[in-house]
Amino acid sequence: MTHRYIKIGATVLVLALAFAGMVWSTLRDGTEYYKNLDEVMTNPVEWRGKQLQLHGYVVPDSIYRSKTNALEYRFKVQNNPAKGGAGESGSIINASYTGIVPDTFKGEAEVVLKGQLTPDGGFHVDPNGVMAKCPSKYEPKSGA
Amino acid sequence: MASLGSFLLLASFVVSAYAASVSVVGARRRSRRLIESGVGAFYMVAALMTAASAVMINAFLTDDYSIKYVSHYSDSVQPLFYKITSYWGGLDGSIMFWVFLLALFGAAAVYVNRERERELIPYVVTTISMVQMFFLYLMVVHKNPFSTFLTKVPADGSGLNPLLQNYWMAIHPPSLYTGFVGMTIPYAFCMAALITGNLDDSWIRAVRRWTMIGWLFLTFGLTLGMIWAYEVLGWGGYWGWDPVENAGLLPWFTATAFLHSVMVQERRSMLRVWNVSLVILTFFLTIFGTFMTRSGVVASVHAFGDDPMLARLFSIFMVAILTFSFGLVIYRLPLLKARNEFDSWMSREAAFLANNWILLFSAMFIGFATMFPTLSEAVTGTRLTVATPFFNKWMIPIGLILLFLTGVGPMLAWRKSTLSNLVDQFMWPTITAAATAGLVWTLGVRLWSSGLCFALCGFVTATIVQEFWRGGKVRRKNTGTDIFTAIIGLVGRNKRRYGGYIVHVGIVLIFLGFGGNGSKLEKTEQVQRGKTITIGDFTLRHDGVKVSDDGQRQMTTGTVSVFKDGKQIDTMYPGRSIFRKHENEEARSDVAIRRGLAEDLYIVLTPDVDFGTQTVSYQVFVNPLVDWIWLGFGVLAFGTGIALLPERAYSFAMAKLPVEAGAAATTVAMVLLLVLCGAPSASAQMTGAHQPNASLAIAPPKNALEDQLRREMGCTCGGCAHEPLTTCTCGQAQEMRDQLRAQIDQGKTHDQIIEAFVGIYGGQQFLQAPIDRGFNRVAWLLPYVLGATGIVAIGFAAVKWSHHDGAQQHEQAPALDADVSERIDDELRDLD
Numbered sequence: 001m002t003h004r005y006i007k008i009g010a011t012v013l014v015l016a017l018a019f020a021g022m023v024w025s026t027l028r029d030g031t032e033y034y035k036n037l038d039e040v041m042t043n044p045v046e047w048r049g050k051q052l053q054l055h056g057y058v059v060p061d062s063i064y065r066s067k068t069n070a071l072e073y074r075f076k077v078q079n080n081p082a083k084g085g086a087g088e089s090g091s092i093i094n095a096s097y098t099g100i101v102p103d104t105f106k107g108e109a110e111v112v113l114k115g116q117l118t119p120d121g122g123f124h125v126d127p128n129g130v131m132a133k134c135p136s137k138y139e140p141k142s143g144a
Numbered sequence: 145m146a147s148l149g150s151f152l153l154l155a156s157f158v159v160s161a162y163a164a165s166v167s168v169v170g171a172r173r174r175s176r177r178l179i180e181s182g183v184g185a186f187y188m189v190a191a192l193m194t195a196a197s198a199v200m201i202n203a204f205l206t207d208d209y210s211i212k213y214v215s216h217y218s219d220s221v222q223p224l225f226y227k228i229t230s231y232w233g234g235l236d237g238s239i240m241f242w243v244f245l246l247a248l249f250g251a252a253a254v255y256v257n258r259e260r261e262r263e264l265i266p267y268v269v270t271t272i273s274m275v276q277m278f279f280l281y282l283m284v285v286h287k288n289p290f291s292t293f294l295t296k297v298p299a300d301g302s303g304l305n306p307l308l309q310n311y312w313m314a315i316h317p318p319s320l321y322t323g324f325v326g327m328t329i330p331y332a333f334c335m336a337a338l339i340t341g342n343l344d345d346s347w348i349r350a351v352r353r354w355t356m357i358g359w360l361f362l363t364f365g366l367t368l369g370m371i372w373a374y375e376v377l378g379w380g381g382y383w384g385w386d387p388v389e390n391a392g393l394l395p396w397f398t399a400t401a402f403l404h405s406v407m408v409q410e411r412r413s414m415l416r417v418w419n420v421s422l423v424i425l426t427f428f429l430t431i432f433g434t435f436m437t438r439s440g441v442v443a444s445v446h447a448f449g450d451d452p453m454l455a456r457l458f459s460i461f462m463v464a465i466l467t468f469s470f471g472l473v474i475y476r477l478p479l480l481k482a483r484n485e486f487d488s489w490m491s492r493e494a495a496f497l498a499n500n501w502i503l504l505f506s507a508m509f510i511g512f513a514t515m516f517p518t519l520s521e522a523v524t525g526t527r528l529t530v531a532t533p534f535f536n537k538w539m540i541p542i543g544l545i546l547l548f549l550t551g552v553g554p555m556l557a558w559r560k561s562t563l564s565n566l567v568d569q570f571m572w573p574t575i576t577a578a579a580t581a582g583l584v585w586t587l588g589v590r591l592w593s594s595g596l597c598f599a600l601c602g603f604v605t606a607t608i609v610q611e612f613w614r615g616g617k618v619r620r621k622n623t624g625t626d627i628f629t630a631i632i633g634l635v636g637r638n639k640r641r642y643g644g645y646i647v648h649v650g651i652v653l654i655f656l657g658f659g660g661n662g663s664k665l666e667k668t669e670q671v672q673r674g675k676t677i678t679i680g681d682f683t684l685r686h687d688g689v690k691v692s693d694d695g696q697r698q699m700t701t702g703t704v705s706v707f708k709d710g711k712q713i714d715t716m717y718p719g720r721s722i723f724r725k726h727e728n729e730e731a732r733s734d735v736a737i738r739r740g741l742a743e744d745l746y747i748v749l750t751p752d753v754d755f756g757t758q759t760v761s762y763q764v765f766v767n768p769l770v771d772w773i774w775l776g777f778g779v780l781a782f783g784t785g786i787a788l789l790p791e792r793a794y795s796f797a798m799a800k801l802p803v804e805a806g807a808a809a810t811t812v813a814m815v816l817l818l819v820l821c822g823a824p825s826a827s828a829q830m831t832g833a834h835q836p837n838a839s840l841a842i843a844p845p846k847n848a849l850e851d852q853l854r855r856e857m858g859c860t861c862g863g864c865a866h867e868p869l870t871t872c873t874c875g876q877a878q879e880m881r882d883q884l885r886a887q888i889d890q891g892k893t894h895d896q897i898i899e900a901f902v903g904i905y906g907g908q909q910f911l912q913a914p915i916d917r918g919f920n921r922v923a924w925l926l927p928y929v930l931g932a933t934g935i936v937a938i939g940f941a942a943v944k945w946s947h948h949d950g951a952q953q954h955e956q957a958p959a960l961d962a963d964v965s966e967r968i969d970d971e972l973r974d975l976d
Contacts, residue, residue, distance in 0.1 A: 023509075026537050027530065034517070034527040053529060070670045070752070071761060100668055100750040100761060103720075103731050128379075132730070 032114065037079040040117070041091035048117045057081050059092060060107035073097045077111065077123070097125035104132035145203055146211050149290035152196035156243070157280040159185050159192060164273035171266035171340075179266045183254060186269045188938060189276060190247040195934030197244050200237065200289065202931070204230055210297045213237055213289045219301035219725065221696045222309075229314040230304050235438055235451075236289035238317060242434075243279045245318070245325045246272065253329045253354060261350050267336030275328055278461050286453055306697070306723040306732040312372040320365030320392055324430040326358020327395055330402075331427035331469075334420055338472040343479045345410060351423065352406055353788065359399045360784045366392050367777040378733030378748045380666060380765035382773070385535040390514045391433030397507035398426040401500040404553075408493045411558060413483040415493075417473065418500070420480065424469040429507065431462055436514065488560040495553035499546065506542055510535070540593050544600060547655050550648050551604035554611065569610075576606035594662030601652045601659065608645045608652075615642075635786060643787030650780025653772045660743075660769025667765075668750070673758040676707075680766040682745055683707040687715075689753055689760050694870055695855070697721040699734065702749045702760055706738065714738055718749040718762065743768040843881070850888050853897060854881065 033047070037056040040047050059076035066072035075097075079090025095113060105111065114129030163185035170178025202208075204227045209215040217230040217237070232241040250272040258265055283289065307313070330351040337347040369389060370382040383389060402422040408415050435458035438451065473480070486494060512519075513530050520528040555569040580602030581595060589595050612631055620630040635642040669677045671686040678684075687703040701719035705712055719734035731751065738745040744767040752761035845851035854869040857880065869881055887897045 019505075023512075023538075026534060031516075031528045031530055031534070034529055070759075071668065100752060100763060103722075103751040104729070105751075 034112075037077060037091045037093060041079075041093065044117055044121065048119070051116060052114070054093075054113045054115070054123060056093075056111060056113075058105070058107055058109045058111055059089070063105075063107065069098070071098055071100065073101065077113065081108070081110070094122040095125055096122060097130055099127050099130070101130050102132040105130060145199055145208060146290045146292045149196055149199040149203070149211075150284075150288060152192050152199065153240070153280060153283055153288070153290070156189050156192040156196065156247075157277060157284055159188050160273040160276045160280060163189065164270045164277065167266035167269040167273070182266060182269050183258065186254060186273060187251050189273070190251040191934045191937035193240075193244040193247040193934075194937065195931050196240065197231070198928065198931030198934060200231055200240065201228055202928075204228065207301070209299070209301050210292050211289075212291050212293060215293070215298050215301040217301065217304050219303040221724065222301075222303060223696075225311075226304055226309050226314065229308075232317045232321070233304050233308055236283065236287045238321070239279055239283055239287060239438075240289050241318070242321050242325065243276055243283075245321050246276055246279075246328055249322070249325050249329060250276075250332070253332075257333075257350050261333070261336075261347065263340055263342050264333060264336035264347060264350075267339045268332040271332035271335045272328060275332075282454070282457060286457070303723065303725045306721065306726055306729075307376055309723075310372060310376050312368050312375065316365055316368040316372055319361050319368055323358050323360075323362025323365050323392075324395065324434070326354060326361055327399060327426050327430050329354040329358070330423045334423040335469065335472065338420065338469075338476050341476065341479060343416070343476060345413065348406055348409060348419065352403075355399055355402060355406075355423075355426075356784060356788055359396070359403060360781060360788075362392065362396050362399065363777065363780060366396060367774065371774060374770070375735060375737065376732065378735045378763075380664070380746055380748070380763070380767065381661075382770070385510075385513075385532050387514045388437045390510050391437050394433055394507050394511055395426045395429040397503045397510075398422050398429060401503040402426060404496045404503075405500050408496050412493055414485075415497070416480045416482055417477070420473055421470075422500075422504075424465075424473070425507075428462065428465055428469075429511075431458070431465065432511075434458070435462060490556060490561045490566070492553060492556040492558050495549060495556050499549045499553060502542060502546055502549070506539070506546075509538055509542075513538075543655070543658070544593065544596055547597070547600045547604060547651070550651060551600070551607045554645070554648075555607055569607075572610055573603045573606035577603035589663060591662040594659045597655055597659035597662075601656050604648060604652050608648055611645060612642070639789055640787045643783045643785075643789075646783025646786060647780050648783075650776045650778070650783055653776030653779055655776075657769050657771070657773035657776065660767070660772070663768050665766040666763070668761060668763045670752065670759060670761040677762060677764060679764050680743070681708055682766065684716075684747070684762070684764065686758075686760065686762070688758055689749075689755065691755070695724075697723045697732075700731075700749065700753055701734075702753075702762070704736070704747055704762070706745065716745070716747055718747040720749050720751065720753075739771055741769075741771055744770050843885075846885065846888055849894060850884060853884055853888075853894065857884070857901070 032051040032053050034053045035047070035055065037054060040052065040054065054077070056077040056079055059078050062076035064074045066074075073096070075095055076092055077095050078092045080088055095115075097113075097115075109132050112131045113123065113125045114131070115123055115125040118124050163182045166178050166185065167182030169175070170180075170182055203211050203214050204218050205224075207214070207218070207220055213234060213236050214230075217233040218227050222230070230237070232238045250269075254265060254268060254272075257268075261268075333347050333351045333354075337343055366389075369392065373384070373389075374382040399422075402419060405415050405419055405422065409419050435455070438454060438458075488494065513535060517527055517529045520526060551573060555573075557565060561569075577599045581599040584595050584598045589598065612634070615634045616627050616631040619634050620627050623630060623633065625633070665680050667677065667679045671677060673686055673688050676683050676685045683706075685705040685707065687705055689700060689702045692699050692701065699719050699721045701717050704716045704718065706714040706716055716736035716738060717734075718736040720731040721734055722731045723729075733748050736747045744765075746765040746767055748763040748765075750761040750763055754760070845854060851870075857869045869877055869884070883901070884897070887900055892900065
């Protein structure tokens with residue numbers, strides 16, 4: 001009987017370890033860090049090459065569309081809301097993106113960008129990586 | 145009205161509490177009267193909740209914006225249908241709707257099993273009542289759907305979220321909730337069995353059927369969710385591993401596992417602890433899923449928002465469920481000992497066990513991955529999210545293994561398969577799989593997962609065909625009929641087994657659709673008017689873009705001509721809608737889909753629209769085989785239906801029918817199948833019949849009466865969604881507008897014109913919603929019917945309650961007879 005339990009125990013252990021190992025290894029390339037712009041900009045080198053979900057606000061009047069390819073965008077993102085009171089914008093970064101943007105993507109919009117930092121200090125957004133944050137899809141805004 | 149609603153909820157809570165406590169006391173004292181009283185109170189809760197639902201629907205229909213919930217989820221321009229479905233459009237209402245369904249389901253389950261499972265009933269009542277109490281408590285103290293504005297009452301509501309204004313979404317939540325609620329019934333029976341110690345296998349039989357019903361609704365709900373995502377969200381796919389989707393999938397996995405392992409218990413009296421745990425786990429996961437999506441613990445696009453108070457209450461409830469349930473399991477462990485052991489790994493029970501482990505692993509994996517962002521934030525302080533590729537990397541192989549086991553499991557013998565068995569059973573399926581693999585390779589599929597998926601689909605199909613064929617052959621020999629009649633008879637004789645096979649066919653079709661995903665094409669391009677986009681075999685020409693408005697929303701619609709092999713085959717109208725009061729939100733995509741069994745053409749109009757130059761960007765997808773997923777669900781539902789058919793109904797029908805009638809049944813079945821297959825292609829042609837003309841400008845109405853009539857009338861071409869004449873641009877609509885103008889010019893009144901149109905069209909089908917007739921009246925009646933039902937039910941309960949003693953003695957004897965015969969039926973069934 002004890003012999004049998006050892007066998008079962010060993011099998012379970014090996015399987016558990018194998019699964020843990022596989023989960024760990026796949027997690028490494030499947031995960032994205034959700035960060036505010038300021039958090040990243042304090043030490044950009046550390047975050048270079050990592051897959052990020054960057055949270056910030058589009059700088060008003062900074063959206064520029066390429067003349068040759070209408071789906072190519074360049075815009076600036078700042079850490080704090082544009083109407084944040086004291087006028088402090090926090091860190092600002094240049095972002096580049098090719099593709100379709102949501103309707104709500106415009107100056108001052110709150111966005112989450114999926115992508116990576118580029119060596120020249122900008123931010124390259126993945127295809128379909130622009131997500132404009134709405135207050136909430138299901139609950140009406142408070143005070144509205 | 146609001147205070148009546150609140151009162152009904154409060155009353156439900158009190159009566160539930162009474163039912164829960166009196167049942168326990170009754171069971172302990174073995175007092176028949178107390179138990180009956182508990183059951184009566186339990187029915188009463190169902191009646192009270194029905195009445196409360198009526199009040200809620202009535203509030204929506206009468207636009208009672210003094211109720212906060214109504215003002216948040218409805219407005220005056222909302223179509224009638226969505227006013228009713230707004231009942232479950234938000235958090236508070238969906239909890240109430242949940243309790244309503246649970247009360248109805250619970251009452252039905254108790255009513256059906258009240259004689260057969262007499263020992264268990266009081267505890268079943270207690271368990272379900274406790275669950276109801278939790279949700280009612282939530283509503284009464286924290287999320288009252290009937291709470292009103294204290295000061296200023298808004299003049300109009302803010303409207304249901306545009307994304308939810310879709311018929312799939314209208315029926316998706318009820319179906320999913322019914323599935324969830326269905327899982328509460330097995331849990332209640334399981335708890336009752338554990339408490340009373342009646343752990344022989346009879347309770348399992350009562351539970352199996354309810355699990356199947358719950359499972360069917362859950363599957364239906366998930367499928368509807370997928371169709372909705374596919375048609376409304378406009379990203380070209382149907383499953384994004386979003387937390388809310390995952391929440392529905394978790395209990396689905398454990399319920400599926402239970403439906404398989406329960407067979408092992410019935411046959412071999414093994415896995416008893418396992419089955420009990422699966423039932424508990426399934427119920428727990430339905431609550432957990434609700435918690436995850438309602439409390440804001442996990443961020444999701446679908447989630448209802450942040451609510452720490454709700455999170456706390458749910459956490460307490462979940463801990464209580466787990467402690468109590470598994471505490472009972474441990475306490476009853478001695479009674480749950482398996483009576484047999486595994487003989488071999490080459491047996492059906494081993495295959496079922498493997499399938500169970502994988503299903504359970506899937507549930508745990510998805511649970512883990514869904515909670516991962518929250519967990520990582522709690523542990524490391526950094527929010528790490530896991531993306532779709534991570535889920536796919538894991539779930540694709542797991543899905544393929546499950547598909548493989550779907551084929552293998554039923555082929556293995558119970559206890560032990562011999563080598564010659566194996567060769568005999570697996571030869572043809574393996575050959576089929578290899579042939580399928582070769583075929584898809586030559587067709588140019590190079591993705592390993594898709595190729596393997598198709599090959600396994602071939603494998604499983606072959607095993608099922610072989611089962612039917614061999615069974616049918618034996619039966620034909622014994623009964624001397626043709627093979628089709630023999631197969632029908634075969635299904636009738638062992639409905640669970642063959643119904644199960646049909647469910648597997650459905651699963652194979654669904655996987656076929658998943659496999660097609662590997663060859664998906666996607667393209668985003670900006671085009672000027674007259675320019676084309678080429679994708680796959682299709683060439684799409686952009687013919688212009690225009691704006692229209694129907695009072696509720698502003699629509700931007702593009703016109704795209706579709707060419708294949710140089711010939712125009714279709715015209716499609718992808719659009720975007722911006723809803724009133726939701727101007728600051730993302731517009732809703734009105735995706736244009738050209739369905740086909742081989743592939744769907746899926747066009748999304750992106751926000752990049754320039755009316756001046758008529759330049760727009762389209763995002764185009766070609767999705768191969770997607771429609772097989774929906775068809776597969778149809779087959780799956782059909783199979784579940786067969787497995788669920790009451791034994792007596794079928795054998796009765798079969799005994800009465802002569803042999804020829806059996807053949808007729810075959811024909812009917814075949815016709816049904818054909819209709820089923822024909823439906824999607826028919827609907828595909830329908831889009832062709834509707835020929836809107838983009839360049840057609842709708843002339844402005846001459847006077848208010850014409851404008852009003854245009855709104856009231858809908859296009860009758862049958863192709864569009866019965867659009868009002870204010871917006872529909874097809875030729876038929878134009879003709880109707882011309883007729884209308886002619887009538888107006890004659891100076892007729894509103895009613896005269898309607899009458900004239902009834903004469904022209906021979907009916908009222910041209911009206912958007914017959915104003916005081918037909919459906920509209922039915923819809924307006926609904927709350928009152930519901931309310932009346934509730935009141936009548938309350939009355940009945942009260943009457944029955946007050947003099948149940950006399951009535952009882954009469955009913956008892958025949959009921960026992962039915963009970964005995966049912967048991968004999970059951971036992972006989974197990975013999976074959």
